[in-house]
Amino acid sequence: MPKLCKVLVSLFIILVFAQCLSSQHEPSENFDWLVGKWQRTNEAHDKKTFEYWVKIKDTEYAGLAFTLQNNDTVNQEKMVLSKSDGSWQLKVKTPDEPDFIAFEMTMMKDGLFECNNDSLAFPKKITYWRDGEKLKANVAGDSLQIPFEFSEIEK
Template sequence: MRIHILIISCLVVSCIACKEKAPVQKPTTPFDYLLGDWERTNSKGGSETFEHWKTVTATELRGHGYTLEDEDTVFNERMRLVQKKNEWQLQISGPNETPTVFKITENDGKSFTAVNPENEFPKVIRYSYFDDVLTATISSEEMEIPFIFWRIED
């Protein structure tokens, strides 16, 4: 009788130990198409520009953009997409110590528009994703600068 109990106990322990663990779910956001590493394809000669985006929580993504010239960092900025009071905003820190805040006015799951009419330049930032190409355009009434990125594969 003891042997039966021992065998059944071993089987139960084995089944529990072998049970597959459920994969950890990453939080999802309306901006998940940004996630990963990107390299700008239309940089000026002699420089390379990159962006990296990661999920922090279901209400926050963080990005890092930088430009290299001869392996020296000549531009560096931090970006946050964060939801506050059911509204999303894009916060840019970099050359400025205090983040510049842009309100997300449009978002369709593959593109978004962020505006700050008080900012000198840019007043509008628009990201769009199509066919594994990410385009970020910064603009004002007078000027528009496109940044075209391809995903960097691991």
């Protein structure tokens, strides 16, 4: 093979390799996979838990979670997933709290995120992810973990 052909082949291989490296992208900051109306499938038989998520804008999603027992609301949370100053946060507010409690996003992949607040006794970590058609979440402290599994009931 002539010397020029070897140089061109080598250059081509380097360019293909560089393109492969540059095509590895950062995780998407799109959380549209949360959007919808969800019902918890691993709930106690006498309760029904729901989460509703809507997209407000590209950098903000709002959620409402509530649990019914005998048609009475026994638990409720408002949630906001938003980006501010280049960082994502999950903020959670229960009726007992005067303000939202912020959890900093510490991990993000396509279809998954994890948020932490080590200043709390429980929860310290909240994780959400998609598993096929299911929405899953885990709320964890030092020794306690509560898994959530949801099926979509309406978009």
